[in-house]
Amino acid sequence: MKTPLNYTGNKSRLMPQFIEHFPKQVGIFVDLFCGGATVGLSIDAKKVIFIDNNLNVINLLKHLSKYDFKTLISRLEVLIEKYNLSYSAKYGYEKYRKELDKRDNNGFKGCNTIGYYQLRSDFNLIENKNSKEALDLLYLLVVYAFNNDMRFNKSGEFNLPVGKTDLNKNNIEKLKNYIERVKKINCIFVCGDFREEKIKKILLEADFIYADPPYLIGNAVYNETSNWTEETEKEFLNLLEILSKNNKKFAVSNVLSKVGVYNKPLSDWILFNRLDLHLNVIDIDYHYRGASYNKINRDAKEREVLIKNF
Ligand SMILES: C[S@@+](CC[C@H](N)C(=O)[O-])C[C@H]1O[C@@H](n2cnc3c(N)ncnc32)[C@H](O)[C@@H]1O
Known part of the structure; x- marks a missing residue:
């Protein structure tokens, strides 16, 4: 896994x-x-x-386990569109070829900077961080954030800068496997x-x-x-x-x-x-x-x- x-x-x-x-x-x-x-x-x-x-980690794991893959991915696709983020799992690399910053090895950073910071600020404005809306955004933040990490400042705001990766085939595979596996086993999440x-x-x-x-x-x-x-x-x-x-x-x-x-x-x-x-x-x-x-x-x-x- x-x-x-x-x-x-x-x-x-x-x-x-x-x-x-x-x-x-x-x-x-x-x-x-x-x-x-x-x-x-x-x-x-x-x-x-x-x-x-870490309440955010537990909430996110629980959240991702609640839906079937198709339902979740269709919600994520709406958000990717809304924030104009790259989506190489669906469109491949060709669509972004021009913007991909190969020289500095920055990957998708250039394509996603504006959308990512908008997404981050929208997430930080949501009061209920355990809502479906907030947790969908949090998953995307992790996917597009620096090092794919999850970090919050003392006031609870997600504060990582934009990263180099996007929702690629590898991330899709991991998400799909997780959803399948978590539904198969008898498990609970405790914070x-x-x-x-x-x-x-x-x-x-x-x-x-x-x-x-x-x-x-x-x-x-x-x-x-x-x-x-x-x-x-x-x-x-x-x-x-x-x-x-x-x-x-x-x-x-x-x-x-x-x-x-x-x-x-x-x-x-x-x-x-x-x-x-x-x-x-x-x-x-x-x-x-x-x-x-x-x-x-x-x-x-x-x-x-x-x-x-x-
Ligand atoms: C080394 S990581 C675990 C990595 C995990 N085994 C994996 O494969 O992804 C350590 C974890 O401990 C959690 N943690 C830190 N302090 C803790 C505490 N006092 N009680 C419970 N969990 C804590 C952190 O939130 C972090 O997720």
Whole structure:
């Protein structure tokens, strides 16, 4: 599964490795810190619970799961027309050939600048961000935004600049696959912080929890707004201890070190709890070629791991 939200740090490439280490038959599976929901969508379980504290992400995932593909795409096409945005999945590249800025490798940026900023400002003016109208616009914003990310300022306004891509065949495919898959599985989406009681309750009723928190030594967009600090990391590690004591199976993704920086709280915690919690640290072979924030560090060595307690 590839996420229709093109989430930075999404785990689609890692799924074949993860599946080898996940339990084979799962009743209730929790995808904690689900982001684009790649992991929960890719596994076989009786029930999948997606949890993230980003209300916009949860609302958008829910929204995209409500409609059939044809209904949704016809609404999106009306908006693409209204904002005069490029639509290479339908018209190919030829229609935009003249405007495609090859020299600066800016893709569709030139074609979409005016329409994108109009779309963004219309979205920001909508009061109810959970309305059908707002969420259709939000999906398009992600598709046309810089890096296909989702970022809001402190006043809740979407603030990414226009990007290079548009609604191309690849995005259509991901959207279609998502809609099909999400309708096939038994799943729910919950917005909440891992420290909330309601979330702990869900976790304690689960059979297996996969957690992909922001990385203490990461630099993705959600790290800017989620304020993931050493303190938060320790609270999260404390939660893992509670889960273990309640005989819950978990697997956690993280990066232990990269270019001279290392995650000390996590490394210390592993050393200290390895035997008691039956921790198993598996090295993951990852070349994050897709994520542009990592292109800068293409050849940088980082130690990406999956930590499990079974
Ligand atoms: C590494 S990303 C998850 C990527 C995801 N596994 C995927 O494949 O797309 C981390 C996620 O944690 C969420 N998050 C950050 N702080 C959180 C918190 N305190 N409680 C719950 N979710 C949080 C962010 O919104 C972000 O979506």
